[in-house]
Amino acid sequence: MPHLFSHRRATLALVTVAVTILSSSVSAPAGAQWVGYATAGVPRKADGTVDMAAAAPRMLDGKPDFSGIWTAGNPAKPKEGGDVAGNGNDIGSSRYMANMGADMKDGLPYQPWLVPIVKERTANLAIDDPHIRCLPDFFLRAYGLPHLLKFIHKPGILVVLDEMNAGYRQVFTDARALPKEPTPAWQGYSSAKWSGDTLIIDSIGFRDDTWIDWNGSVVTEAAKIREEMRRPDFGHLEIKVTVDDPKAYTKPWTVTLKQRIVVDAELIDEVCLENEQFVKRMGLEAKEKASAK
Amino acid sequence: MKPRASLLLCFSVGLASALPAVAHHSFPAQYDINKPITLTGKVTKVEWTNPHIFIYVDVADDKGGVVNWAFEMGGPNSLIRQGWKRDSLKPDDVVTMEGSLARDGSHLVNARSVTVDGRKLFAGSTGGDAPPTPAK
Numbered sequence: 139m140p141h142l143f144s145h146r147r148a149t150l151a152l153v154t155v156a157v158t159i160l161s162s163s164v165s166a167p168a169g170a171q172w173v174g175y176a177t178a179g180v181p182r183k184a185d186g187t188v189d190m191a192a193a194a195p196r197m198l199d200g201k202p203d204f205s206g207i208w209t210a211g212n213p214a215k216p217k218e219g220g221d222v223a224g225n226g227n228d229i230g231s232s233r234y235m236a237n238m239g240a241d242m243k244d245g246l247p248y249q250p251w252l253v254p255i256v257k258e259r260t261a262n263l264a265i266d267d268p269h270i271r272c273l274p275d276f277f278l279r280a281y282g283l284p285h286l287l288k289f290i291h292k293p294g295i296l297v298v299l300d301e302m303n304a305g306y307r308q309v310f311t312d313a314r315a316l317p318k319e320p321t322p323a324w325q326g327y328s329s330a331k332w333s334g335d336t337l338i339i340d341s342i343g344f345r346d347d348t349w350i351d352w353n354g355s356v357v358t359e360a361a362k363i364r365e366e367m368r369r370p371d372f373g374h375l376e377i378k379v380t381v382d383d384p385k386a387y388t389k390p391w392t393v394t395l396k397q398r399i400v401v402d403a404e405l406i407d408e409v410c411l412e413n414e415q416f417v418k419r420m421g422l423e424a425k426e427k428a429s430a431k
Numbered sequence: 432m433k434p435r436a437s438l439l440l441c442f443s444v445g446l447a448s449a450l451p452a453v454a455h456h457s458f459p460a461q462y463d464i465n466k467p468i469t470l471t472g473k474v475t476k477v478e479w480t481n482p483h484i485f486i487y488v489d490v491a492d493d494k495g496g497v498v499n500w501a502f503e504m505g506g507p508n509s510l511i512r513q514g515w516k517r518d519s520l521k522p523d524d525v526v527t528m529e530g531s532l533a534r535d536g537s538h539l540v541n542a543r544s545v546t547v548d549g550r551k552l553f554a555g556s557t558g559g560d561a562p563p564t565p566a567k
């Protein structure tokens with residue numbers, strides 16, 4: 139079992155955090171060995187590193203299996219060491235985490251009413267962000283936040299577990315129709331079908347003012363979102379996202395989000411409300427109470 | 432395996448990134464990365480909780496008294512992955528903490544590094560998420 143404190147593991151470059159260890163380590167207790175438990179079925183090269191380019195695994199029905207633990211693969215900062223598997227110590231964030239329209243020449247095509255709102259949220263550093271208040275992260279946003287996602291995939295359903303706040307999302311692949319009058323939900327409602335080896339996921343039924351990035355860009359109840367999800371090889375997921383939300387945007391827009399595989403790691407409790415202090419320390423509670431009167 | 436020599440654990444946060452230091456919340460709204468601070472004192476309390484671990488340290492002031500400072504760290508999951516345990520720091524441990532001062536002048540620091548003499552390895556990160564510097 140990999141030694142948790144090996145020098146190889148000890149020096150890691152995070153997207154926004156670097157950890158330097160100047161000396162060597164102690165052995166891991168049994169509890170820590172659960173944390174670094176070796177993932178089964180990982181294709182490896184002769185040197186023991188993960189073969190990221192190996193063929194993607196398949197389910198018994200022959201379709202690509204998206205199961206695994208994933209982290210953002212559109213890095214905000216290129217990862218030191220190149221395109222290698224994550225191990226939980228190098229959880230990344232996406233450059234789309236801050237701005238989903240980062241690669242669009244003119245940014246996201248906001249409707250006029252949304253422009254000043256996004257401008258204010260960006261200027262006040264997302265102080266009203268639902269994420270800060272420990273509310274669920276929307277699935278589009280979760281692809282780019284530095285929290286592990288665990289995909290559990292079998293014929294009929296793809297379940298995504300979000301380490302942050304023990305969140306979950308269900309994508310049904312049993313050909314069910316989307317609901318006609320959905321009650322708005324934090325992750326909406328998702329139904330998918332295969333087109334070759336690409337899973338086409340259609341989702342509706344979102345809450346108004348659902349944040350999709352730190353700038354405060356949103357999707358609304360009117361949004362329809364299509365994800366074209368594929369696993370080109372063992373180490374990567376590619377998700378071409380098209381958002382059609384005429385209430386929030388003047389036209390549909392598309393972005394391709396990527397995920398990188400994480401091995402020999404496991405989800406660990408990250409329940410935000412346990413001891414969230416930012417709101418209290420910034421005096422936001424008092425301000426909110428005052429403005430509510 | 433017996434413990435090795437003490438280590439300086441550095442988790443540099445956001446130095447070379449376009450994003451400011453990582454946090455569950457807005458780092459730049461709460462902390463000033465241009466106000467680095469280094470303090471040494473005795474640990475009085477460890478809050479091993481999500482979304483951020485807090486270490487409280489009694490630090491001597493220049494008036495002969497003692498002030499209790501709060502140091503915000505990463506979450507338990509990211510520190511556990513770096514090898515931390517809940518009792519890696521305990522009350523009465525002497526530590527040197529380095530980080531960025533809170534903007535509001537309170538005795539609060541977003542910690543970047545922990546140094547403990549003569550103790551076992553510590554490794555940690557403030558792995559998390561934070562909004563970018565405001566768009567210009």
